[in-house]
Amino acid sequence: MPRPCCPKGVGARLKSLIFGLSAGKIRLLCSIISIIDFEMADERTRKSMGDLEDRFSLTRKESVELAKAMWDRTVYFGMKMENRNVTFPDTQSILQGINTPNATESDVRSILNMRDAWKLLLEKINKKITLRYICGINRVVAFNESIAWGVLRNGGVRISGTVYRPAIPDRENVQRELDTLFAVEESDTQKALRLFLWVARSQLFFDGNKRTAMMLANKHLLQNGRGMFFLEGEARRHFVPILIDFYESNDYSPALDFLYLNGIVGKTDKLPIPDTKPKP
Secondary structure, eight states, rough: OOOOOTTTHHOOOHHHHHHOOHHHHHHHHHHHHHHHHHHHHHHHHHHHHHHOOOOOOOHHHHHHHHHHHHHHHHHHHHHHHOOOOOOHHHHHHHHOOOOOOTSOOHHHHHHHHHHHHHHHHHTTTTSSOOOHHHHHHHHHHHHTTTSSOOOOSSOOOOTTTTTOOOOOOOOHHHHHHHHHHSSSSOOOOHHHHHHHHHHHHOOOOOOOHHHHHHHHHHHHHTTTTOOEEEHHHHHHHHHHHHHHHHHHHHHHHHHHHHHHHHHOOOOGOOOOOTOOOOOO
């Protein structure tokens, strides 16, 4: 499809206007565009899809049992979401304190960071998800893995496989978007999945964004007795291009639908395995 173009002369005038702005005004303009983009996507979500109903209603005891049964799988899931070349058996061995020659030092550190983040999450399961809480989870998830952890990044990042370049996060804008996300009336399950997608796309941190996003989604699900978020191997591979499309379009609907059908677990007697095919 051909790209739309500006009327004759408009592009040149716009370019002249932008290059004439100070650095501070350019950052302000980018912040305003980011807010409009988020709010337009939120409006598209409300108009284009119905509410995704909660699939499970677990007691606190059942949620705790599910978390204990799933925690090694979710650590592995977080590693694979960030394209780490580690196997599930290796992940289990590292979590049990057993050395494995197949994992790099970086992989071992990331797995142990995820372990510690899960402990923190379960200890503070009733805490409200705030920007401070999100930074606290990333502080553990990405500890010693990048130039900074637990603080909003102050530099640019690139995402493999896409032309999308997330803006440098502004604390006020991030807080506004987070407030807007939680103000939307929808099921706990849909909100948890939207939270995952928003954090992943925003790239709030230098590293560990999808792992942090996954932890937050599971925190919201477990706190409300709605199961857990996990993608099995084949579903995870199918999700990659869907996530890339979401990055570029900011349209939540296709990604939400896929995750709802393939990514919610609620039964300890039917724990997911890596090789089942996703639902269309």
